[in-house]
Amino acid sequence: MPGDLAIVAQIAVKSSVAVLFAALGELVAEKSGVLNLGVEGMMLVGALAGFAVGAQTQDPVLAAGAGMAAGGAMAMIHAAFTVGLGADQVVSGLSLTILGAGLSGFLGRPLVNASGPVFETLALPGLKDLPFLGPALFSQNVLVYLAFLLTPLIWFALLRTRLGLMIRASGEDAISADASGVPVRAIRFGCTVFGGLLAGLGGSYLSLAYTPGWKEGMTAGQGWIAIAMVVFSTWNPLLALAGALMFGWLTALQFYFQATGSELIPPSVLRMLPYVLTIAVLVLANRTGMLKGRAKAPANLGLPFSREP
């Protein structure tokens, strides 16, 4: 059934995008030394802000921009506390998730059954007719293309540019980086906010393209899965893409089994699979990491930086 396979692949790509955006953002923040466990909260607020602005203006691009801005604003709270005050990154991130869940649930109540704009499919002429790849990769909406373009760009920026070097230096050895003139705090602040922008965009992808509309808690743990994918990726954006696609593929399988009425795997098990397999993927990542014996996490991840000893 090659036709079925192409449809599953198309849904898999669609389903991976929110996790991909959020994971790329978190990856950059972590590279600079800031762990942000608030991804889930930032995505929720981004999803709500995007949808709310969309419902008002019917302009999806403006709406996605609003989602990004909201995610960025949330990240600024985390940056102010962890980079500014040197607060515990784990506690601050968790507070951000609790805050985001509460805030979006509270502000979103009147929007639960509203309708908003949707990012329509924009098939790329020529490419869309490729067998298999055409429907999977080139008959998607703009945000999907953006996510896939962003992945190599971030990879390039982190590994091949001066800014990327400064980001990595801040995350690996903040004190040496500071001594050689890298503005560590500014870099960390900026990277954290960048992470928030992408998490907000990932959230608004959900409410404007993937499952249009607003529902309380609609991210359903995708923010946490994104953080897990960053660990799985060993902080490599290209592998984060692979992780996100794997998540997308699992989600697509759920649709496929539902649509075909297959009882091969019970639906309740299918719904648990993404979370269980994400844990399995973490086990795998740590095992292979141990076998290869290479250091992966940025050495100063989670450590506050200040000049005073």
Next chain:
Amino acid sequence: MSLGSRGRTAFASGAVLSTSLALFFALAVGAIMFACLGADPLRAYAVMARGALCSGYALGELLVKAAPLILTGLAVALARTMLLWNIGCEGQFVMGATASAGFALYLAPDWPAAALLPATVLVGAAGGALWALIPAGLKNRFRVSEILSSLLLNYVAILYMEHLYYGPWRNPQGFGFPGTATLPQAAWLPTLPGSRAHLGLVLGLGLAAALFVALRRTRWGYEVRVMGLAPKAAAYAGMNLPRQTLTVMALSGALAGLAGMGEVCGVQHLLQDGLAQGYGYQGIIAAFLGRLNPLGVVLAALLLAAVMVGGQGLQVELGLPSSISVILTAALLFGFLAAEGLKGLGPALKTRAAQGGG
């Protein structure tokens, strides 16, 4: 001796300072929010205070909410004392509730109350403990961050519970509503006459006191604290870190499981939608506001419960959504962080963060 008591006074005054700063911060955030919603902040706070404290019914509701918060707060605080992050209390709460309900409904429905109730309580604790052993084992064996694994397991636990009461455990006489049958009365926790406050509160208070003593006065507590303050020294002294990880996570999970048991045997009396309402996450806030001190956790849990019950008053009297209280509790935690940061007094927390990350 003098050092010890000075340390204690410093701790106490530090706690008072950071808690009052946290309160001030949260009140300020709340005031801005009320103003944005077009309500007079002072009036809103007065309504909240009245709604939470000024009637027998309100105090009863406060205790109903405080019971699970004390237990999940203790769960997070105990794990954190040895640098473990148990973010999975929500899942352990659900598994405790599910285990209790399943036991009382299907395994031992005919037992006399004297046997059924204590057994159900223990089964609830066991359910939470077993669920918490998964992240502990994964951490020991594969070095998987317990933050992520315990958190992801929350979703699995909730889906599993839903599967049960939408499917095999659904009440055949329930007119199609999702939910199990009502638990046999012998498995219900006794309540304080005239209120819904149940035995779970006594359990929470007793366990807080027990934990306070155990952490300070027993060899086990000493090991847990040393592992939290200086893991390398602990390993050097021959302490078994992996084994203690299992023990502490199991105990932590048991506390969260008891919270779930209390909710199902003391309040709801069946498994249904709305059982998992975030007590596990609020426990994180209770643990930190209580500065990881078991007795502090009790006070913090009472404060959080007052905010929640007060929030319901807002809905009744001013027509403001009661979910505003969740935002206030998050603001409390941010306020605590700000206080820690501003005092520059957080070195202990800072070094802990170094080992807790990733």
